[in-house]
Amino acid sequence: MTLTIAALLPGLQNTNGDAENAAVLARRAEWAGLAARVVRVDSRDDLPERVDAVVLGSGSDASLEASRDILLTMHDELRRWGTEGVPILAVGSGWELLSWGVERADGSSIEGLGIVPGRAVPRSGRVTGDLVVASPRFGLLVGFENHARDYVRAEGSPVGRVRSGSGNGRDSGQEGVVMGAVIGTHLHGPVLAKNPAFADLLLGIMAERAGLEYAPGERAAAVDAYASAAREALLGATRAAASATDA
């Protein structure tokens, strides 16, 4: 039994390397002695028969509509996976497209797929910087955010509370949205590599659904030491910034 991780629209939705989270899941599964593969899904024809996890990254605003139109052809599958508990990690504009919709700064808007509650709304300026989130379910998450929109109406079920950075914005103090195993977040790039506990939680869900056992491999422990050092550097920098602000 091979775990299949679908990377949705890696051509259009991989500006910040978010789609590489699919490879992170596959690598960690292999390190644990499980067979795993990443399937690139650029159109409905590429969809594999069985899907154990889905990764959808962020793209440029110019491709919002094109991406949404392709995602609409997989609307039924996305709904079914969401209901069945298949982990879906959606980042940045990929997440926004799974919401009720995206409002743009010029007043126009794009209807989303409505898989998760909430919608993306313009903010006064782009926010870029480190983002630290305390999540009751996934632990202390660290990463980078880079977005020009806030996210509203996710209050019922955020990923966690913002310790440093902007997150969903609009003074909500919250970041992301969670529905079952569908997770939307602004944490872009290799968030699963930087937050191995988050990755292992998703892998645990995948393994259980597939009737397999998952325990992180030896190689993962060595690699996670690099993740710890990267986390320490980022947490140190945000603490320094916070104390400078307090002073």
Place this chain on the structure above:
Amino acid sequence: MRYAPAILVGRLTRFAARLRKPGGGSAVPGLVVNTIAPGYLKRTLSGFPQGLVVVSGSSGKSTTTKMLVAILRAHGVDVFTNPSTANISQGLTSALLERADWTGRVPGDVAVLEMDEGHGAVVMQGVDARVVALTNVMVDQIDRFHDSEMVAGMLARIAERAHEAVVVNADDANLERLAAAVGPGVAVHRFGVSAGVLARSPRGLGYTETRRDRLAAGAGVIVDSVEGASAVLRDGAASVHIRLPARGTHYAVDAAAAYATAEVVLGERFSPTTAADALSEIPAVFGRGERVHVRGQEVEFVLVQNPASYQLNVDSIEPGTEQILFAIGSDVRDPSYFWPTDASSLGRVAIVSGSKAPEAALMLAYDGVEIDRVEPDLGRALDDFLASPAPAHGVKTIVFSADAMRRTRAHLGLSGAE
């Protein structure tokens, strides 16, 4: 005569700058002349008897410019060109001053200028070019140019200055759209790769948007095949065999760009054989083109600036290279956008360093690369790396971001550390 006073001041400034920093080039003289004689750059650029040729684009413009100049000079043309570090306004004026006589006139039949895509549109205001050659549109220096649409727009403004011809990469969809919009009377010439060459590039060509169709036979200069460091260009009925400065399809595409542009500039005087010989004589480059002798060791420097150059340069490192130092500095604020690249061919890295060392190590580890040591202190990493015995074969190789490069040069006392 009208620029004689400004030229004199520029010369004196250059002299003063050289006294302060012997051997150093400087943009300051250019800044001074641009300030006291704002028309100088425009007028001088427009004054070459056989006109001005501009090369721009996201990637490959330095190599293409170098190749084009070599082809033109092999045909006996007296060429003025700018060093690639002087591709913005001040540096360009300084470069012109180097060669100017006391009236400000710069000798040469034709000027071939490499133009930075960000500054080119401003430099080119009011300047007419005979020919503008454009290499490609890539997502380059992501912090500087937010998206590829912006780069394409800047290149379009440079292309608007061409009054005779534009030469474009026909595989690049952004450039083809731009070519469709050139003014009446301006010819469009093309270069590109064959379907076979594209099929053998597993990572594609690296352009933001690659066209679905390849250039038809006879519609331009086509890279027909690439084998190691040699390539065959097809130009109409002619097959031209050339040697490249290093392995890599991108060098063959640069050669096709230079060949196609030279053909336009020279017209009937163009000789395929002379062009092929000139291209083949371009000196070999290693990685990003630099091999240095430092602390009794032969060391290769490989600079990575963006995901496309990262991939190309990592691919160009000989598989099995025993000793690699990999340093990413604070200039890469967030390395996330490097993650789609694949560095697995490196196999093993001796030391990962720089202020982003843990993140770089994490990325390499997920590519399946073995890492012997992570040492964020770049000075210590360099000392230890260079103190260890030389590898049994190949050379010690340092892969670095621009900031880590500057720190490396400063630490080792090499020139250009600034």
